[in-house]
Amino acid sequence: MGKLSYARAHWVARSLIAWDVNVEDTICYLYASKSATLFLTEDGIEGHDMKIQVEQDIFGLPLKVIEKFPHIADYKAFKIPYSVDIKSLLKCQLAIASFSENGKCSDATGLQLPGVLDDLFSYSGPLGAVFTREAVSLYLWSPTAQVVCACIYRDPSGGDPLVKVQLDEANGVWSVNGPRSWEGCYYAYEVSIYHPGTLQIETCRVNDPYARGLSADGERTLLVNLDSDSLKPQGWDELADEKPDLPSFSDITIYELHIRDFSANDKTVNPEFCGGYLAFTCEDSAGVCHLRKLRNAGLSHVHLLPSFHFAGVDDEKEKWKHIDDNRLATLPPDSDEQQAEVVAIQDEDGYNWGYNPVLWGVPKGSYASSPNGPCRTLEFRKMVQAINRIGLRVVLDVVYNHLHASGPLDRNSVLDKVVPGYYLRRNADGCIEHSTCTNNTASEHFMVERLILDDLLCWAVDYKVDGFRFDLMGHIMKSTMVKAKCALFSLSKEFSGVDGSKIYIYGEGWDFGEVAENGRGVNASQFNICGTGIGSFNDRIRDAVLGGSPFGHPLQQGFATGLSLQPNEHDQGSKPVMDNALATLKDHIQVGLAANLRDFVFTSHKGEAVKGCEVLTHDGLPVAYALCPTETVNYVSAHDNETLFDIVSLKTPFEVSVGDRCRINHLATSIVALSQGIPFFHAGDEMLRSKSLDRDSYNSGDWFNRLDFSYQTNNWGVGLPPKEKNEKNWPLIKPRLADSSFKPLKSHILAAVDNFRDLLKIRYSSPLFRLRTAASIQERVRFHNTGTSWVPGVIVMSIEDGYEGMPGLSQLDPIYSYIVVVFNACPSQVSFVSYALRERTLQLHPVQLMSSDELIQTSSYESHSGCFIVPPWTTSVFVETRKSD
The missing domain is CATH 2.60.40.1180 (Golgi alpha-mannosidase II)
Structure with missing residues (x-):
């Protein structure tokens, strides 16, 4: 008969509900309860304050609704009388029920509200804290809230509020004007609101979605004015004029780096700065010297893994737990003890990649000297300035496709407390989609898209970030990405202090989950994003060079790792089968070397003239998708999956010497470095970086993620990698780690660094390696x-x-x-x-x-x-x- 805990109906416009209900000549009613007392009986829904009959619209859903919500295109449409006070109704618990001719309730469900909220409450005015000479004003978009209060505190935690003020509402936006003395204080909202997760009216304590500062671990929002001179390093306002030159996006080369990895183990860094923003300001440190070497060879951009406020690492360093590095170093290279100790504290140490977003617009406190006050703002700016002065531009890794938490209770839940059911994408039953890993966001909703765009502009203008890498970009709508590109491009030094034409954006255009094949609208997948000038990662060249895929057998070989030429113990078919596979992968690589251009014509291994899009992957998809070179980001390794050295060590036969593995590492890197398009490198690949064969080191601590800029070690053989992600491969991993011949010497590492620098020098020795148009590449x-x-x-x-x-x-x-x-x-x-x-x-x-x-x-x-x-x-x-x- 249905459940009120489900939300299978969609309120898609002011007076229109879509519901996939099995009705013909039945009657449907909409129910509302301001106190959330609805309950379902055999006779229908009881406990309501209001009951409204809705009539089926025989013309069905209008085209604009279907375009916005293609997954409900076949749902029936029901009209709500225009006399109903919709805005008041939306603050209530809502349900819809259908009744058969005999008066029995045949179905009932709750409602999903994003459509009607966009229709009635789309808003482009101020949000967050706004500072003027006389006042500090707060603005919160929460159209379904019944009451909103702001609690103002002097301190970052503890104590009673200085004042608690109730905000006034106007068309879904709550606001209050406070005195200028609020600057430097902290605040938290109390929002009384119906939450579909509990089917109750909840009073949620929550940070401001537009927070620009926080206390430790997001306890409270800091009232911080980013325009304050006290938060600007010397020369900050002039930084736009100091930015490294970038004649064209085709001149970009990207180096992907985790902030903590960069300096956590660098003994030449001030101990107080290790693992944080300020490590980049240590001009004579080994890490900075290494970056300077790469820059002098031609490197242009450093891509920083997530550095906004994320969950998984306590902001207060004194609370971190630590392993005994000295003891673990005495254990055998194939022991399972190291990973056991790392895992035992992995949620209480200082390490995480950061793909657990809580608030997108605030620098992460654990990387700052102090997580309270405005310290993180100042130090993040110093980091950007320092990297720019090395001669490198800064890319920020942004994660707008999902959020770490949801519901009314989790302290890391923010958006789902402010407007429950709006920011997160729901399935047919109204449950949150989790295809990205957890709590998928919905950029197809107006205010979600607006928050993304506002956040990008904040990082670009207030932190002078030079580029953005979008995690799981395919889960974001193409229209959002195009608007983001346009908004950033429109920035000028004259009006914003930023040259937006130099800001490059790219991301992961994977097409899967509920958004696959445009299931929620035209998404920013590899095939959809072409023609926009936005880059997407080319997994085709990665898989062809290395073999298989991250989801296939780990010993599957590729062009550089010995397929057919030097087979390993894995059965990859007969010699003719392997030869044909090798020839096919060569075609994939050649397409990648030509920037993965859709219309690039070349001669295939069959002797036929073909376009890049006519060459197919093993699952029948075109290899090529790009229309211009800068839409392709070529890579063979990234933070995800094994490092390049590790994958080479895994896939090549045992008898291959470590010296030859180093050559293969260099060969794979050279294919990326000398390709048309944008080359992308994982930090440490140029130093033969190892994670002891860990395939997913997101939470594996400093022990498995160690970078050594002294070039003494590459971190190979520091124990079996963590059990959770790697145990099924331990039988393959263990004998390799145990074999001392797999471990490179310092001489190998130094040679690898020299070879990488040589590749960069060669790339930048001629513009022919950095052609700017598809026509030029074809010619x-x-x-x-x-x-x-x-x-x-x-x-x-x-x-x-x-x-x-x-x-x-x-x-x-x-x-x-x-x-x-x-x-x-x-x-x-x-x-x-x-x-x-x-x-x-x-x-x-x-x-x-x-x-x-x-x-x-x-x-x-x-x-x-x-x-x-x-x-x-x-x-x-x-x-x-x-x-x-």
């Missing part, structure tokens, strides 16, 4: 080892420049007129002859001629025959120097 990029007679394990790419006066091909590079890159994934030296590349004046790139890698210097090219010789597991770059006039 200039060619692949030569193609067709049915290709040399297995070898990719040969050329990039051609024009000459002054040359028709059809302009000159871009003043130094090099032609470049050839040979990627050799074979365990032996290869010889490749190309008739098309004969009679050129190609030489090994000057950077590689000066390389510390002696093997790479044995690479050669013979002009007469067009023969290239390249060492095993090596990427060799040959250049033709432009002839002087």
Whole structure:
């Protein structure tokens, strides 16, 4: 007969309800109770203050409703009389019931309200705390609340409020004007509101969704004025003029870094700054020196993992628990004791990646010297300023697709207390969707989208962040992403102190869960986002280079890890099957090297001229989706899944030496570094970083996430990785960790750093590696080892420049007129002859001629025959120097 705890009906517009109810000539009623006393009986719903008959609309739902809520397109439509006071009704517990001809209740349910709230209460005025010379004003959007009060406190915790004031409501917005003396105080709202999670009127204590400051662990909202001069480092207002130059988004190279990883174990950092924002201000620290080396080689952007207020780490450092590093260091490399001790305190230590958002607009307190007061604001700004002055721009990892908590009771629940049932996406029964991991947000709702846009502008203007990476971007609507790009692009130095045209945005365009195939509207998935200039991660090149996928068998090999050329113990089919698979993956990589452009035409391994979108993945999806190069972010590793060195160590056969694994690590990195589009690197891959084969180190503590900028160790073999995510692979992991030959030496690490810097130098030695348009890539990029007679394990790419006066091909590079890159994934030296590349004046790139890698210097090219010789597991770059006039 139905349940009132479900919400299977949707109030989609002022006078329209959508309900997938099995009715023909029955009667439906809408019920309301201001005190939340509705209950269901066999005769219908009792305990109501109001009962309203609703009539079915034979014309069904209007197009604008279907476009906004495509998942309910087939629901029946019911009209509410215009005489009803809708706004008052929305503050009540609501239910709808249907009755058969005999008067019996046949179905009943609660209602989902986002549609009608958007219709009646969409709002573009001030929200949060607004500071003027005379007053501090508070504004809260909560149209379903019955009463809202603000409790003002002097201290960050404890004590009685200085004053408790009731806010006034106007069209769903509650507000109050207070004295200027409130600045520097703290506050919390008390919101009396009906909550569908408990079916009761709840008085929720909650922070301001537009908070710009907090006390420790979000106990209270801080009344902080971000325009105050006291919160600006010296030179802050002039920082826009100091930003590192960025001629084009095609010139971007991204380095993904976790704030705590950067300095928690760096002995050259002031101990008070370790693991926090201010570590980036230590100009002579090992970490900063490392970043400066990478910047001098060409690196442009540092992507910081979440640094807003998230759950999972206590802001007060004195409460953290610690493991005994010295004792764990004495344990065997394949022991399960290390992970047991790490896991025992993992929710009480200082470590978490931060993908547990609570409030999006406040810097995380655990990274600050003090979590109370405005310290976190000042120190975050100092961090951005310091990174910019190194010569790097700053990307902030934003997580708008989900929230850590919901309901009226959890202290980390904010939005779901302020407007219950609105900010979080619901399924057909009215339960919260959890496909992103927990508490999916709904950017298709007006005020959710507005909060996202306002938050982005705050970080861009008030913290001068240079870019944004969107976690699970596919769960956000495309329209929201386009509005975000436009809003950021519109910022100017003249009016905002920020050049918005230099702010790059990108994200994870995965298409799954309730939003898959545009189930909740056109979402920001890989295939939908093309044409917007917004970047999305290219998992195709990652899987082709390394093999398999993060969800497949861990020993599945790829182009760089030995597929067909040096098989491991995993059964990957017969030799012909593996050969065909290797040829297919080569095509995937070539498409990626050409920026994963949808319309890029090349010759496939079958000898056919195909577009990138005509090459298919194993599940039948097009490999390519981008329309311009900066819509593709190429990578082989990120914070998710194993590090590059770990995955190489896992997939390559046991007999491969550690030195050769290092070469494979470099080979995989080189494919990303020399591709068109945006290269993306996980911090530490250039130092052979290991997490002891942990596939998900989000909560694995400093022990498994350690970075060593002294280059002494790469953190391999520090114990079996945590049981929760890795136990099923322990039989594969244990013998590898136990084998001392897998562990690289300091010399290997130093060589890896040098090799990475060389790749950056090569990329930035010529604009031909950073072509700005799809047309330019099509005109200039060619692949030569193609067709049915290709040399297995070898990719040969050329990039051609024009000459002054040359028709059809302009000159871009003043130094090099032609470049050839040979990627050799074979365990032996290869010889490749190309008739098309004969009679050129190609030489090994000057950077590689000066390389510390002696093997790479044995690479050669013979002009007469067009023969290239390249060492095993090596990427060799040959250049033709432009002839002087």
